[in-house]
Amino acid sequence: MTEAEIRQVISDALVYAAVPLFAESAEQSDFVAGRRDVRLDEFEIDSLATMELCIAIELNLGVEIVPGDLTEIATLGDIVALAQGRVNVEAGQ
């Protein structure tokens, strides 16, 4: 799983969860392309959206993330790094 694919999974999950602003934002494509990071406090990521993020990561990347893992996270890039780290652990890298 490449970083770009992980970014796509996270982006899709936020669109799926209908997170206000993110779905229509220019930041979305830049985030997927890895050209910029996005601060979570720019969007209204509620508990349901957090749940969708966790489900999407588990379903698509095969690693478990619980909502509590995201409480201290500041940006989407941090989530990418967290997920990437767990994917690497699962893969034994």
Add this chain to the structure above:
Amino acid sequence: MGYAARLRDYVRRGTGEAVVAEGISLSWADMLGRVEQGAAGLAAAGIGPGVVVGVTIADEVEHFVACLALLRVGAWQIALATHDPELERQAIAARAGVTHVLHTGSAPTASVLPHLAWPRAPAAALPDEHPEGGVMLRTSGTTGTMNIVPLSAAELCVQADRNREYDGGRLFRPASIEHNNSERHRLYCAALGGTNVFRPPGAFDTIAYCRQMGVTTLDLALMQAVDLAAKARGEALAGVDIRVSGSAVPYKVRRQIEQNLSRRLFVRYGSTESGTVSFAGPGEHDALESVGHVVDGIALQIVDAADQPVPAGQVGHIRMRGEGFARSYLDGAEQTARRFRDGWYWPGDMGSLAVDGRLTIHGRADDMINLNGVNIFTAEIEGALEAHPAVAAAAALPLDSAVHGQIPVAAVELRSGGVATERELVAYAREHLALRAPRRIIILDRLPRNDQGKILRREIAKLFPNPRSKS
């Protein structure tokens, strides 16, 4: 009145045919003569009460007559279908305690059981009053576990009486009598004095054959009904009762059957264990997608997790009881304890009863998905996806998750010419089901099904890249 006595009664009435197939027409006297001859031969060979006989006869008329003859001599029987591999037949025979295998033609060479050629030599007739046997029916499980349901001749008669439409009618089922449901419904039909119409050899046109044979009731599995209705046009079988088995028959499928086959559509809910429980007939098909009112003689309740009845409209576990129900599985103590308890039979289905008493099935209790405490019925997801114009059929299932409990996912089969992507379908489901939507949907050329047309969710679960499913 016992099963054999019913057949003798139809002979006395002297009307109608008992069995019809291409080039074959047996009056009740003809058929009973064959049955009595076969029964006498079986008895002479030592087959009687306490003996379990496997039936490996592909010819439907011969199979049917053998079935009646075995009931007559008091033996128990189980179909060891010719379409099953020999090893599977042996495994079933061992579970059922089969001591002899009844066949026509030459005996299968690989079998380890004594084989008994279908007797044709004259033998002394049995007295009218003679203990009757029963049938062991295999349930077509979708979870990999097959149950064997014993039903005595007396229980078959009680179950038959809940299918009064067979009385004086001509029943055709395209599925072979070697399949459980066909065998059971053909025995119901005979018990009610109806005419059993059997398939012609090889490939055939169902609609043309029904017309040719004057069929009054065409009994179909859901998959067969969908296929036939898709090909037919303009009430091709007007006036014929179309009976469709299946707990979840979508409204749009019902409409298509009504428009293309016959307005006399009956959607039946039932099981091998109970026989027919309810059916929705003409004028009862609407968006509720109900299976109609529960038939007389069966008490049915919807209860919650504490086994307490729930108010009308609320979804809960179905339990039912009535005369003629099976009372146990042959060798499944655990399943018996689960399905037959507190004086009720628990089919494992979720359902609701409307204020007017109509029953709607909401899927299998085992199929209920619990996503972070939210109960989601697979039937709800499947119904929403099947409403998409490109989707022909859908199957929803849970993937187990240590974090979320279960995550709903689905597989779909597209209509011929239907175009949709997995992402589009996920978005569509989200729009219609919100939190209850499947989080991933895969498109398959064909959903995996068993030979009864039931979708095999266990096989589908294997197709997901992160399969932690126990479903």
